[in-house]
Amino acid sequence: MINIDPDIARNIPDAVLFACSMNAVRSPMAAGILRHLAGRRIYVESAGVRTGDQDPFVTIVMDEIGIDVSRHHPVAISDLHDTNFDLIVSLTPEAHHQALELTRTQAVDVDYWPTLDPTLVNGNREQILDSYRTCRDTLFKKIKGFFSLDRAANL
Numbered sequence: 049m050i051n052i053d054p055d056i057a058r059n060i061p062d063a064v065l066f067a068c069s070m071n072a073v074r075s076p077m078a079a080g081i082l083r084h085l086a087g088r089r090i091y092v093e094s095a096g097v098r099t100g101d102q103d104p105f106v107t108i109v110m111d112e113i114g115i116d117v118s119r120h121h122p123v124a125i126s127d128l129h130d131t132n133f134d135l136i137v138s139l140t141p142e143a144h145h146q147a148l149e150l151t152r153t154q155a156v157d158v159d160y161w162p163t164l165d166p167t168l169v170n171g172n173r174e175q176i177l178d179s180y181r182t183c184r185d186t187l188f189k190k191i192k193g194f195f196s197l198d199r200a201a202n203l
Contacts, residue, residue, distance in 0.1 A: 060195060061134035061157070063091040067143035070100025071122040073180070074139045074163050078187045080110055080117040085197040093133070095125040097142050103167070109180040113188070125150075132156075139163040161190060 064082060068075040075094035082092045099122040110117045125131070125146055135157045138144035147158045163186065169179035191197070 063133045065133040065136045066094045067125060067136055067147055068139040069097050069142055071096030072100035072103045073106055073167060076106055076117050076120045077184050080115045081188050081191050084115045095123050095128055097146050099124050105180045109184050137161055
């Protein structure tokens with residue numbers, strides 16, 4: 049059950065795009081989290097400035113909180129069939145730059161959430177997974193608060 053304050057519900061966008069550099073880690077996590085929290089209330093996509101490779105650590109840490117992103121395939125912003133979003137949340141500087149370019153031709157809000165790249169962490173498997181968990185948990189809290197959504201998933 050989604051609990052949305054009626055005053056806040058008027059301000060929730062109908063369509064959101066999460067954008068990062070390669071659409072392999074941060075933006076697919078963010079999109080999966082928002083889909084989980086909002087259900088069908090918000091249309092959610094993710095894309096990158098360019099496409100990367102599917103990252104198995106993303107699937108592992110998202111599975112830990114009951115969100116399946118295993119069918120995600122990275123896509124570039126330029127390859128999206130529809131770019132009519134109410135909000136683009138950029139998670140990296142280069143994605144933010146590209147999102148701002150879209151505002152030249154479309155009326156879309158852009159919000160920049162600088163998000164650390166967990167792929168930059170070196171160490172053993174558990175240390176790497178911990179960096180992905182930190183990224184996931186940070187995005188979860190930010191999304192839950194920003195969109196004022198409440199669902200049974202607790203971190």
